[in-house]
Amino acid sequence: MKIISVKENPAYKDIAINYLQSKWPSVYPVMYEDSINHCIDSPSSFPQWYLLEKDDQIIGCAGLITNDFISRMDLYPWVCAVYIDETQRGNFYSSLLLEKAKEDTVKAGFNKLYLSTEHIGFYEKLGFKYIGQGYHPWEDESRIYEIEIKA
Helix, strand or coil, rough: EEEECCCCHHHHHHHHHHHHHHCCCCCHHHHHHHHHHHHHCCCCCCCCEEEECCCEEEEEEEEEEECCCCCCCCCCEEEEEEEEEEHHHCCCCCHHHHHHHHHHHHCCCEEEEEEEEEECCHHHHHCCCCEEEEEEECCEEEEEEECCCCC
């Protein structure tokens, strides 16, 4: 099992773009492409994009960004686009991606990490706490979760 940071491994850029676009087709495709392209040379800690590789196959992804298209712009950073291939679910592989995001959050000087989701029960098992609702520009709302990270 290997976590690949696209910022640290730019050769994975196109693989990451294609994977994220295929797993999150409802997101305007250029959003991931533009963000991934710009993360590589950015002097900022964010955005970060990760791929999870198992047996030479990409089986998951996640991002670490400043805002996940949600009204709570006072909260950051956010982990986003967490995805594990359906055939690989049930093994808590997403926790590997979340741990990497937490490590990079601490490196960037933050002690809290946020996520927005419609899932109930899963992220609580990984230590996240529900803190309220947030609102998206397309008039949907999502649950907001927070985890405190100890360095």
